[in-house]
Amino acid sequence: MRIAITGIGIISALGAGQQINRQQLLAGHSGVGGVRYLPTRHHAYPIGEVPFSNSELAVMAGYEADTTISRNTLIAAVALRETIADASIHNSKFIIHHLINGTTVGGMDKTETYFTEWKKGNYATLHYIRDHRAAVHSQQLAEHFGIEHVTTVSTACSSALNSIITAVQMLRTGEAQQVIAGGVDAMTRVHLNGFASLGILSQQLCRPFQPDRDGINLGEGAAYLVLETEQSALQRGAHIYGYIAGYANVCDAYHPTASSPDGEGAFNAMSQALEMAQLQPNQINYINAHGTATPNNDASEWTAIERLFGKTLPVVESTKPLTGHTTSASGSIEVIFCLMKMAQKGYHYAINNAFGFGGNDSSIVLSTHPTDISHANGASIHHSINSHECGASLAASAAHHSISPMQARRMTPMMRQLIACAESSIRHNSAVQLAEGVQLGDLSPFYDSPDAIVVGTQWGAMVPSLELLDTMLMTDEQEMKPSLFMMAANNAIAGTLARHLNCKGYNITLMGCEDMYEQAIEHAKRIIRAGDAKRVLVCGFDEQAPIWQDLLTEAGCPADNIAKAQMICIN
Amino acid sequence: MEQLKQQLKQQIIDALNLEEMQPADIVDDAPLFGEGLGLDSIDSLELIMMLDKNYGIKFSDKAAAKQAFASVNALAQYVFDNRTK
Numbered sequence: 001m002r003i004a005i006t007g008i009g010i011i012s013a014l015g016a017g018q019q020i021n022r023q024q025l026l027a028g029h030s031g032v033g034g035v036r037y038l039p040t041r042h043h044a045y046p047i048g049e050v051p052f053s054n055s056e057l058a059v060m061a062g063y064e065a066d067t068t069i070s071r072n073t074l075i076a077a078v079a080l081r082e083t084i085a086d087a088s089i090h091n092s093k094f095i096i097h098h099l100i101n102g103t104t105v106g107g108m109d110k111t112e113t114y115f116t117e118w119k120k121g122n123y124a125t126l127h128y129i130r131d132h133r134a135a136v137h138s139q140q141l142a143e144h145f146g147i148e149h150v151t152t153v154s155t156a157c158s159s160a161l162n163s164i165i166t167a168v169q170m171l172r173t174g175e176a177q178q179v180i181a182g183g184v185d186a187m188t189r190v191h192l193n194g195f196a197s198l199g200i201l202s203q204q205l206c207r208p209f210q211p212d213r214d215g216i217n218l219g220e221g222a223a224y225l226v227l228e229t230e231q232s233a234l235q236r237g238a239h240i241y242g243y244i245a246g247y248a249n250v251c252d253a254y255h256p257t258a259s260s261p262d263g264e265g266a267f268n269a270m271s272q273a274l275e276m277a278q279l280q281p282n283q284i285n286y287i288n289a290h291g292t293a294t295p296n297n298d299a300s301e302w303t304a305i306e307r308l309f310g311k312t313l314p315v316v317e318s319t320k321p322l323t324g325h326t327t328s329a330s331g332s333i334e335v336i337f338c339l340m341k342m343a344q345k346g347y348h349y350a351i352n353n354a355f356g357f358g359g360n361d362s363s364i365v366l367s368t369h370p371t372d373i374s375h376a377n378g379a380s381i382h383h384s385i386n387s388h389e390c391g392a393s394l395a396a397s398a399a400h401h402s403i404s405p406m407q408a409r410r411m412t413p414m415m416r417q418l419i420a421c422a423e424s425s426i427r428h429n430s431a432v433q434l435a436e437g438v439q440l441g442d443l444s445p446f447y448d449s450p451d452a453i454v455v456g457t458q459w460g461a462m463v464p465s466l467e468l469l470d471t472m473l474m475t476d477e478q479e480m481k482p483s484l485f486m487m488a489a490n491n492a493i494a495g496t497l498a499r500h501l502n503c504k505g506y507n508i509t510l511m512g513c514e515d516m517y518e519q520a521i522e523h524a525k526r527i528i529r530a531g532d533a534k535r536v537l538v539c540g541f542d543e544q545a546p547i548w549q550d551l552l553t554e555a556g557c558p559a560d561n562i563a564k565a566q567m568i569c570i571n
Numbered sequence: 572m573e574q575l576k577q578q579l580k581q582q583i584i585d586a587l588n589l590e591e592m593q594p595a596d597i598v599d600d601a602p603l604f605g606e607g608l609g610l611d612s613i614d615s616l617e618l619i620m621m622l623d624k625n626y627g628i629k630f631s632d633k634a635a636a637k638q639a640f641a642s643v644n645a646l647a648q649y650v651f652d653n654r655t656k
Contacts, residue, residue, distance in 0.1 A: 199616060258612065405591040406609050482616045483588070 003168050003373055006238040007087025007180075007226030008336050009079040012323040013048030013219050016060060016078055018086070022340045025322060032205060032217045032324050037071075038187045041477050045201045048219025048324025049187060050075055062144070070110045070131065071220075072103065073140050076184035079222035080145055083180060087226035087238065096226070098176050099138065099147045100166045102159030102183030104328045104490060106134030106152075106460075106511065109188050116473050118551050129555045133458055134490070134511040147180070151519065152511040154328070154460070154490035156356030157290075158249075159183045160223065161331030161364060162508055165247045166523070167227045169530040172373065177232045182224030182332035191327065192218060193472050194485035198257060200294045206325075208291035208318035209298050216292045219324020223332035230370065241339050244364060245349070245371040246277030249532075251453070251498040251507035252359035256410065256486045258296050263304030265361035266290075268504065270308055270351060273363040276374055277349075284314045284365075285347035288334045290355045291318020292325050301353065314351075330354055335364060342368050357486065358495025360507055374531075402500075410487055411496065412463045414543035414563055418493060419500055421565040422537055426450065426501075429567035450567065452506035452533030453497050455541070456520030458513055459559055460490040462545040470547070493541060506533050516540055517564060524568045534570040539563075576647045583643075586621040587614055599643050607642070615640060627655035 010017065013031025014024040024031065032048040050057070054074055055065040061077035063069060084096065110128045118126055130136060135152045142150040153163045160183025167181035185191075195201050195218060202215035233240055250272065252265025259265065274281060289301055298318075305316060319337050326333055331354035338350040348368055355361045402423060403416055411419075426449070464487035472480050486492060491509040498507050506527055512519040517540030524536040542562040552558045580594035583603075587610070601607040604615070619636060622628040628650065630636040639649035 197616065198613070255611065256613070405589055408591065409588040479620075481620070482613050486613060 001172060001373055002230035002370055003171055003244040004228055004230045004233040004238070005225050005241040005244065005339065006228055006233045007083045008223070008241060008339070009082030009084070009086055010221070010223040010333060010336050011050055011075055011079045012221035012223075012326060012333055013050060014323060015051060017082060021336070025319065025337055025340055026344055028322070030205060030322050032219065032321065038189065038192065040189050040192055042192060042196060044203050045192065045196065046203070046205060046217050047187060047192070048217060048221070048326070050220050069140065070107060070137065070186070072105045072107070072109050072184060072186040073137050075186050075220060076101070076141055076222045077144055079182065079184070079224050080141060080180070083182070083224040083226060084145060096178050096180050097148045098167070098170060098179040099142050099150045100153060100163040100179060100181035101138040101141060101150065102153045102155070102163035102328050102331065103134050103137065103185055104154055104156055104159060105185045105188055105191070106137050106154075107132040108190055109186050112189050112469060112473070115469060119547060123554060126551065126555050129551055130557055133513060134460075135458070135513050135516070153183075154509050154511045155360040155507070156358055156489050156491050157325070157327045157330055158354040158356035158360045158362045159328035159331065160333070161335070161352065161354035161362040162249055162360070164225065164227065164244070164332060164335065164364060165249055165362060168244050168247060168373070169526050169532065171227060171229055173526060173529045175526065178226060178228040180224055180226050182222065183328045184222035185220055185326060185328040187218065187220045189477060190469060190472065193477055193480045194468070194488075197480040197482040197485055202293065206293035206321050208289070208293040208320055209302060209316070213293040213295060213298060215294055217320065217324040219326045221323060221326040221329045221333055223329055223336050225332060225335065242342065243367045243369070243371045245279065245367040245373060246273040246275070246365035247363065248272035248276065249360070249362045249506050249508065251495065251504050252361050253498040253502060253504045254359055256492060256495060257357050259300035259355065261300060261303070263300040263302075263307070265359055265504070266301050266304035266353065266355065267307055269353065269361040269363040270304065273351065273365045277365040277367070277371065278374070279349060279365065281309045282312055284309070284349050284351055286338065286341055286345070286350040287314055287316045288338045288341070288350065288352045289316055289318045290353040291320055293318070293320060297355065301355070331362070335366065338366050342366065356491065357489050358491040358507070359498060360491055360495065407500070410483055412461070412487070412543060414463070414541060414561060415493055415496060418539055418541050418563040418565065419497065421563050422497060422501070422539055425565040425567050426537065429569065433569070449501055450503055450535045450537035452524070452527060452536040453494050453503055453539070454520045454524045454527070454536055455491070455494040455497070455509045455539045456512055456516035457490065457509065457540065458511070458516045458542050460511070461488050461492055461543070462548055462559075463543050464488040466545040466548050493539075497537070497539065501537070503537070521568065528568065528570055536568045537565065538568055539565045572647055572651065575651060576643055579643060579646055579650065582621055582625060583618065586617050597643060602642055603640050603646070622650065626650050628653050
């Protein structure tokens with residue numbers, strides 16, 4: 001089976017569209033500079049803003065110039081519009097049915113604008129609170145372009161790459177014939193202050209892999225790709241930019257934000273993606289590295305690259321100094337940069353890396369000529385058992401037995417409850433399988449560990465998110481607790497589960513609405529059918545936060561406390 | 572000095588959200604990072620914020636912070652010598 005890339009669209013600090021991005025990329029020009037649009041007091045950190053105002057973006061994306069739609073949605077819409085036009089989908093009999101959108105910002109750019117008003121009891125703009133959910137932002141995009149099904153992936157800085165991987169899984173399992181996938185993040189004060197609180201932003205142009213590197217330049221942008229089976233592309237005479245030859249989504253399971261010193265996650269991601277592509281390391285010509293320019297990321301990633309490629313390294317570069325680190329958009333922006341570099345330099349094979357907080361490490365292998373991706377093995381689903389509906393009562397007492405005080409310092413009560421639920425599901429599942437005479441693998445210490453974790457949520461980690469948002473606004477961006485920022489990422493809980501269970505395999509967080517848990521279950525079945533996992537822990541969570549809960553009730557969409565888990569296993 | 576140590580222990584517990592620990596659980600001369608209490612780089616950022624807020628301490632470089640965070644004893648001495656409030 002072959003997966004072709006038949007349409008691309010991109011917007012970044014380099015400009016809007018393929019043409020300007022290609023030109024600036026190949027010339028090595030940087031779009032990183034002073035703050036122009038973000039209403040922040042922090043001007044010491046250069047950032048890579050998309051060089052257009054919201055009203056300019058609105059017109060480019062086909063909205064009214066005075067629309068109140070968020071910058072995150074507008075940036076995404078500009079790139080989506082180009083992607084769809086580029087794939088000529090509307091000129092053929094094919095209609096795109098699936099959008100896979102990666103984002104972490106979601107509706108945060110609106111929330112940070114209006115939260116202070118809401119807190120004062122001014123509810124004129126309270127309807128925006130519904131749009132805080134990343135899934136609602138994706139739905140707005142899908143509606144604008146008439147796309148029926150939408151999935152939102154939120155694995156921090158690897159979101160876009162995991163969106164592309166999800167799209168490939170849908171093609172491999174026959175769930176779809178064409179999918180549009182990628183990611184977006186607009187700049188927000190929350191993540192600028194958050195990265196600053198972690199002490200990992202540079203005050204100069206970032207210098208990836210250089211000995212004197214001292215941190216990240218953040219950026220914003222969006223990029224999407226149309227992915228389809230080669231058969232479908234050939235039938236409709238589509239232009240093929242390249243092929244996805246392999247992929248891997250793994251978890252470093254080491255630390256909430258830092259990469260392991262030996263780069264285990266990065267090594268596993270690249271080597272498993274190469275294995276799927278049936279390629280040897282010496283066949284790779286080019287690596288577009290994650291290369292954020294933090295001392296930690298680059299040391300870890302470089303260690304992994306040297307371990308995998310030995311002394312004959314391919315060309316390794318990071319394009320972060322050109323665009324800034326576009327967080328959830330970086331994976332799809334850089335896959336497009338790979339394709340552009342491959343076309344210019346005549347490279348056959350390239351790897352793109354995208355690593356996120358939570359230890360979410362993903363790699364994709366790209367090829368410029370027809371390359372098979374191994375067939376999905378079509379595994380059947382054995383069990384879907386032991387769904388623990390822990391519900392609204394967050395009596396944390398039951399959840400403490402395996403969590404030390406040191407681990408608990410970075411967990412909300414809901415997180416502890418979810419871990420207890422997950423452990424209970426795993427133990428129960430092991431017992432049922434043993435009773436049925438199924439040979440289990442690793443039984444240490446008391447259960448058969450999952451090889452994949454899929455988490456669904458509607459609102460994300462609202463307790464830490466809201467506390468840090470409130471403090472940031474109250475102190476006029478003077479104060480933010482780094483540990484709260486770390487816990488506030490939508491995928492922080494999936495990363496915590498991975499570390500707690502030592503699960504270094506597939507790891508993803510999906511954002512939905514009321515259907516978030518069902519979406520997670522569907523995804524677990526998808527990855528089993530795609531042959532990417534055998535024993536999947538599925539979790540669903542939401543947590544009620546002070547103030548926020550009252551506002552949600554006022555807006556007519558109250559959220560529940562939810563912690564659920566179940567195991568889904570291969571037969 | 573003894574009073575300052577007790578105060579610092581409680582402030583460490585509060586800043587790092589070590590809600591199940593008591594000041595007595597933190598040993599005066601045990602390392603705060605690594606093998607001792609087991610804190611990491613994010614905790615050190617939290618402690619730097621806490622010391623700035625409560626004692627007006629601003630670390631000039633990483634080496635100074637590393638020295639101050641060697642143990643509660645070392646931290647108390649550092650705060651005693653460098654506090655501005």
